[in-house]
Amino acid sequence: MASISETYIENRERVQPNDTNNYATAHGGNVVKWMDETGAMSAMRHAGGACVTARIDRLDFERPIPQGETCVIESYAYATGRTSIRVHLQAFREDPHTGDREQTTHSQFVFVAVDEDHKPTPIPDLTVESDRCERLRETALDHEADR
Numbered sequence: 001m002a003s004i005s006e007t008y009i010e011n012r013e014r015v016q017p018n019d020t021n022n023y024a025t026a027h028g029g030n031v032v033k034w035m036d037e038t039g040a041m042s043a044m045r046h047a048g049g050a051c052v053t054a055r056i057d058r059l060d061f062e063r064p065i066p067q068g069e070t071c072v073i074e075s076y077a078y079a080t081g082r083t084s085i086r087v088h089l090q091a092f093r094e095d096p097h098t099g100d101r102e103q104t105t106h107s108q109f110v111f112v113a114v115d116e117d118h119k120p121t122p123i124p125d126l127t128v129e130s131d132r133c134e135r136l137r138e139t140a141l142d143h144e145a146d147r
Contacts, residue, residue, distance in 0.1 A: 002045060002046040002077070002124075002126060002127070003126065003127045003128065003129040003130070003133050004076055004077060004078055004126055004127070004128060004129075004132075004133040004136050004137055005076070005129070005130060005132050005133050005136065006045065006046075007042040007043075007045045007046045007075075007076045007077040007087075007126070008042070008074070008075070008076040008136065009038055009041050009042050009045070009073075009074075009075045009076070010072060010073070010074050010075075011034065011037075011038040011041075011072070011073045011075070012070050012071070012072050012073075012094075013030075013034050013070065013071045013073075014068075014069075014070050014071075014096070015065050015066065015067050015068060015069055015070070015071055016067070017067060019067070020067045023064070024066060024067045025064035025065055025066050025067065026064065026065040026066075026067075026071055028061055031061070031065070031071060031091055031104070031105055032056070032059065034071060034073050034091070035073055035075070035089045035091060035105070035107065035109070036053055036056075036109065038073040038075040038089065039053075039075045039087040039089050039109045039111065040052075040053065040111060041075070042075040042076050042077050042085075042087050043077060043085040043087055043111035043113070045077075046077045046080070046085055046123065046124075046126060047085060047111075047113035047121075047123045048123075049113060049114075049115070049121070050113070050114050050115075051085065051111040051112060051113050051114065052111060052112055052114055052118075053109060053110075053111055054084060054110045054111060054112045055109065055110040056107060056109050056110075057107055057108040057109070057110075057144075058107065059105065059106075059107040060105065060106065060107070061104065061105050062103065062104055062105065062106075063093070063102065063104050064093075064104070065091075065093040065104055066093070068096070069093050069094060069095060069096065070093070070094040070095075070096050071091055071092070071093065071094075071104075072091070072092040072093075072094045072101065073089060073090070073091050073092075074089070074090045074092070075087055075088070075089045075090075076088055076136055076140075077126055078126070078136060078137045078140035078141065079126065079137075079140070079141075080123055080124075080125055080126050082122055082123075083112050083113050083120035083121060083122055083123060084110050084111065084112050084113075084123075085110070085111045085112075085113065085123065086108055086109075086110055086140070086144075087108065087109045087110070087111060088106075088108055088136070088139065088140035088143060089105075089106065089107050089108070089109060090103055090105070090106045091103070091104050091105035091106070092104060106143060108140065108143065108144055
């Protein structure tokens with residue numbers, strides 16, 4: 001059984017010209033892709049096997065990520081069902097020179113653990129083993145309640 005903090009992943013993507021729209025900011029589809037990939041890694045870390053995206057809850061783009069900056073994705077699993085894993089995701093724009101960060105996007109994704117035949121497979125419960133785990137879970141549940 002994994003703890004919430006063991007599923008925590010932080011991933012970075014440098015926003016290149018091919019990642020941008022007409023306004024020289026990260027294309028929303030790319031941000032969603034990066035979030036989905038990072039979220040799947042958190043889900044797989046808990047499930048110990050393959051996971052597929054089942055649902056993306058409301059996704060709000062609060063501000064753009066300019067070309068040349070870094071898109072930082074924070075992801076962690078915070079709740080489970082029999083075969084599903086709820087993952088909290090936040091995207092930030094980060095200045096690569098200073099490290100200054102500003103949240104740009106957040107959402108919750110649901111992934112389903114699947115076996116070799118792509119059929120849903122049971123997973124263990126997540127554990128809350130520390131104050132950090134509890135804080136992460138509460139943050140995700142607060143965001144979920146706001147939706």
